[in-house]
Amino acid sequence: MRFVSRDDLRGGAVLPLDTVGGPAGMWVVEECLDVAESVSIQLEVTKSATHALFSGAMRTAHGSFTGYASPLPSSCAHVTDELEEWGTALGRHLADHGYAGPCGLDALVDVDGVAYASESNIRRTATTTPHTMVTRLTAGPANTHPAWSVSKGGTRDPVDFEGALARLRASRLVFDPERGEGVVLYADAPPDGRSWRYAVIARSAGDVEEQEAALAEVLEFEGG
Structure with missing residues (x-):
């Protein structure tokens, strides 16, 4: 894994990067965000439907999970429907492949209030x-x-x-x-x-x- 900062690419600089995974390898580039909240939604997938159980904000310290609060605080409550839409779509995809059970979707909300999906968990979680x-x-x-x-x-x-x-x-x-x-x-x-x-x-x-x-x-x- 190689970490690339914005300064490394200033002025159109090009970095030589080794191929990952052979000639057909691909790089995944993650954008650096100014994060205001880390949020999640937990759902239950059945054959007939996906049910949203709860959503909330994760508490972190130095990047580590320390707690959780539900429902979402007022600062990011506006992403509730969007989280449910994303989670329901994930549930439908899983159900189409024969899965039934718990799943969750994590997201980051930036300082402008925009949500970015960051992780999915096809299992029970700490919450x-x-x-x-x-x-x-x-x-x-x-x-x-x-x-x-x-x-x-x-x-x-x-x-x-x-x-x-x-x-x-x-x-x-x-x-x-x-x-x-x-x-x-x-x-x-x-x-x-x-x-x-x-x-x-x-x-x-x-x-x-x-x-x-x-x-x-x-x-x-x-x-x-």
Whole structure:
């Protein structure tokens, strides 16, 4: 693999590139984008139709996946229909080849609000299991269209599971089945007592943000 910057091609410069894959080899050139959001949509393919399950924005740090929030934030909500159109087209293509099951489509939204499809996954993804958990926890009538997020926060000092849960209960942040919202520590206690994985379920994206901010304060997350 060879990385080429814009500076390498200034003034019409030509770079000699070795043939890849023999005489019939091809090069794939990726455009450098000023990315504002990384988004995705997850779908289920059946023989008769492709169903959109959820879409959202991926949280990343230094290029690595750290969390997810659904639905799409207002800054990129305008690409929701486009994502569904692309995902449905992918599902039809897969169904035509005999596939049935989960699939997903990732995209980048640039600073001008334009979406670029970047990756497809013909499998379950890191967001599928949390979404299933949220769906089960909100199966009652209290919160039929939940907003949710999953992420990880590091406490300044080690905390055991009982201590973390006690803090959530005292602050009324712990998940309440009757209301269909709250915080779930879904990966048990971390070995170091500091790196906590959590889900926040609420009625709107704004409520999710408020509860996450409160959670960071209650558990004393570093940088919170």
